[in-house]
Amino acid sequence: MNETPVIAVRDLTKTYAVGEIEVRALRGISLEIPRGQFVALTGPSGSGKSTFMHLAGCLDRPTSGMYVLNGRDVSRLSKRDLSLVRNHEIGFVFQGFNLLPRTSAIENVELPMLYGKPVPAKERRRRAAEALEQVGLGSRLDHHPNQLSGGQQQRVAIARALVNKPSLLLADEPTGNLDSRTSIEVMGIFQRLNAEQGLTIVLVTHEPDIAEYASRIVGFRDGRVRLDRPVQQRREAVDEIQRYDAEGDALSA
């Protein structure tokens, strides 16, 4: 398909000034991510993968280079305009879930709709309920985060990321705080969203086996892309869960 890629970056650099020292976090990244791809960004800490994700998520602006999101150059937008882009185009999932405490699941999911274009309260609730349904939490709309397991909390966070129907889902170590089985479940949700809705997903992880749920792996090192390959033997969450449970049974037997 000859479609504009969701992410197209050319010669992207980012330099931070930490006191007197300049940290060159990105030293020229050129990358294209077409619509519907599920990409894992890997690399050791300090490799620049997180910095790249922040730029891709319009949380920050590049020092130089160009970033075209859905055919629109966003590398020089003002802070206000970047807020709008984040609101409309991008959904974030974080390692620490970042849910508002003492706030129900559905209210957490409604949050992105409070900003940007006004959405009537009824419509907000309907869309939030729908998004929670998608991640299998349709029965826990009014639960507060402290009444939910880690996996459930992360699913609320995914619903929140989806509720404004973004074109790009960015996940920063989404399984970092989860046990193995829950991690597989969350990856299963990502795979399903990617397959069924064609959602473009960019996942940052330092765990090689998590990266293998994606269809493409981009490896970062020292602020540059050192590896860019399709995943040969992709893990399928559905199979992995069965295998995991079987192993557990074998051990306990």
Added chain:
Amino acid sequence: MSPIITLSIAVTALRRNAMRTALTALGMIIGVAAVIVMVAIGHGAQSSIEERIRSAGTNVVTISAGSNAFGPVRQGFGNTTTLTPEDAQAIVREVPGIDYLSPGVNTRQQVVSETANWNTQVQGASADLPSIRAWSMEAGTFFTTQDVERAEKVAVLGGVARDELFGTGADPTGATIRIGSQPFRVIGVLARKGQAAMGPDQDDTVVVPYTTVQKKLLGITHIQSIILSTANGVPFQTVSQRVTTLLRARHKLAIDEPDDFSVRSLEEMASVLTSTTTTMTWLLASIAAVSLLVGGIGIMNIMLVSVTERTREIGLRLSVGARDIDVLLQFLVEAVVLSLAGGAIGVAMGFAASRAVSSIMGWTAVVTGDAVLMSFGFAAAVGVFFGFYPARKAAALDPIAALRYE
């Protein structure tokens, strides 16, 4: 973001920390209540002073004989002999708008009853005096114009003088007292009036016809003062001007000579007293306002803590598309809601406290609308002023750093 959503986010955030919110609001509550009570007490004092002056009669004008400026030694008021009963009659005749008038000749005398003696003010007056001073009788009657014309030796006692000479609450009507060496028949007792707004106890007095004081006690033909009451709606300035012109002509004063009398009204005195209490009220209110200021600093303190605590929340809101202005407004509205809620409770507490002060201390405390509006407005201003810095701090956060904040 719509104002309703902003407001509901603020209220939700405040309710989440109910205890902290209550304690922070307490600063505002105390501040606002203090301002309201102070202003109420001030207004109460003012209106009770006005009340007292009104009881003496606001439409009362006093003309005093002036100082003697002819010789090298200038004497005080009341020492010239130029003011006469004829002047008083001329005023009644020629100045319009006068209801009642009484010449005044006063002397301090030893007054003796059968059982006691007492040094008191003997006031010479006409039969109009009770009408001018709104003085009613406790017992007996006041003397008549006929008594004045004949210079009868009759006396009306003030409450204090009666107590001292005949015992508390006694009715001495018909008894005889001696003033100086002259016997006087007591014909009545004046109802108590209390301490004057300024000056001596008005009840420590013996009132007799002024003609009697002139002829029987002092042996003079002039008078010391004239007290008169004007008809309703007649301005003091007009009366004062006419009286001055008339008296200057009668006393044949040259243009460059000063007045040998002075004209004053209680109204004038009232305005001086009122402005004094107004100053006091403002003083009290501004002291109370300091506690409002301290309350505001408490709000700022808590908002700063809140911004730090909720750094990750701010990061999250920014990441889902909140603009910096949205974050700024969220925290600003929170501070304002906090201070206004405190202000509202403070108004209620101020009302209650004013009532308590009125009933326990016996002071009149009047809560006025402008005091309520003022302190409420001040509370809102304090919220905006002290909420702005924390809110700006929140809005200036870098989303990435905020999301990672531990």
